[in-house]
Amino acid sequence: MKSLLVGLFCSMGLAAATDATAADPQLAAPIRAFIDSFNKGDLKAAVATHTGDVAIVDEVAPHVWRGPGAVEAWAGDLARDATAKGLTDQSVALSPATREVVSGDRAYVVVPAVYSFKDHGKPMREAAQMTFSLQKDAAGAWKINAWTWTGPEPSPAN
Structure with missing residues (x-):
């Protein structure tokens, strides 16, 4: 199963988050690392950007994943x-953060995102937002402890 997920991630070709920057580069680091590792098909590295107790909300059923193993379950x-839907050539591109709130060892970051893919060969696009909640770990590094994808229905790419 792990090799299947890695292969799918590699075939999806998710774009690196080089444009996803927060005013605080330490906040941007785990977000970039998550997308970059996902882009490379490195599920282990993607998981490492998250806390052990994470929550994910996404448009893919069952729509919510929580706790240890949530990132792996969401990826599967x-x-x-x-x-099942015949989607190929998926990519996510992130833009600079539009909102950033830091409260001690917790943070909230909103990042515009564009999901591009082919639906049975037809190019599609979904402009959306990813909202991240981050928490500092014992070593003082920011980790993602929750994120959500929020967007409208995809439309044909122009």
């Missing part, structure tokens, strides 16, 4: 959904 459900 995403892979199954893409295969």
Whole structure:
């Protein structure tokens, strides 16, 4: 199963988050690392950007994943959904953060995102937002402890 997910991630070709910057580069680092590792098909590295107790909300069923193993469960459900729907060439591009709130060892970051893919060969696009909640770990590094994808229905790419 792990090799299937890695293969799917590699075939999806998710774009690196080089444009996803927060005013505080330490906040941007785990977001970039998450998307970059996902882009490379490195599920282990993607998981490492999150706390052990994470929550994810996404448009893919079952729509919410919580706790240890949530990132892996979400990735598996995403892979199954893409295969079932005939989606290929998926990519996510992130823009600079539009909102950033830091409260001690917790943070909230909103990042515009664009999901591009082909639906049975037809180019599609979904402009959306990813909202991240981050928490500092014991070593003082920011980790993602929750994120959500929020967007309208995809439309044909122009």
